Amino acid sequence: MRIHSTFTKALAVSAVALMSLTACGGSDSGDADSSAGGNELGLVQPGTLTICSDVPYPxxxxxxxxxxxxxxxxxxxxxSDSMGLELAVQDVGFDGLQSGVVLASGQCDVGASAMTITEDRKEHLGFTDGYYDSEQSLLVPKDSDIKSIEDLAGKTVGVQQGTTGENYTRENVPSDTEVKAYPSDAELFPALKSKGVDAVLQDLPVNLGHQEDGQYVIVEKYKTDEQYGFAVNKEGSEALLKELDAKLAELKDNGKYQEIYDKYFSTK
Incomplete structure (x- = not known):
């Protein structure tokens, strides 16, 4: 999967470079509307909405x-379907997303990766309206003696680097807790399984997916008033941001948002 991702990223960089050269040649694509994939929305690739995401993060x-x-x-x-556009996904690291680097470099149009809207991030990113309310949570093996965040004293807890979960952990664990930061959930949960860490503190929906029929349990949840938003460039993406908000509202009005939500979070 990482070999595939590296190859995909290389293609994306080449494509961006090629499009930059083409743009310098005086393309007329800017006259097209968004449904035809023109540049009114400042798309990286005409006709396609390209998103960057840190995969996997189920x-x-x-x-x-x-x-x-x-x-x-x-x-x-x-x-993207409602905009009449194709969808392309680029797998990137979360640090590059939350810092805005991959957006500023033209690798993608939108960052879509369970990214919490924060005041710090809003200084260099534009965010859509919030589309998901989240909580943090503490996951441990079922036979662990850790029952709360206070029990992490003298223990090791794993987090995903660059996330609000990491910030919450460092601000709230006992002073003698060792906090280990991992690039993504792909390394974080295996660290718990291999006993490289004693617990994992991260977003509740992700930890819910790691319970493995009771082998791991969530012992605490933390309300942090977090909302996820889709991210765009701070400057130059105003038209795209307006369109994303309009389409997101449309999905909520016509029931499509709820349909997708129930697919992943229904308790039935």
């Missing part, structure tokens, strides 16, 4: 049967 983004899926991906696919 249930928000992951690979299944050779394709990308998940709550974020399905929402963005519904949005």
């Amino acid at each position: 249930p928000f983004e992951f690979e299944k049967d050779g394709d990308y899926t998940g709550f974020d991906i399905d929402l963005m696919r519904a949005i």
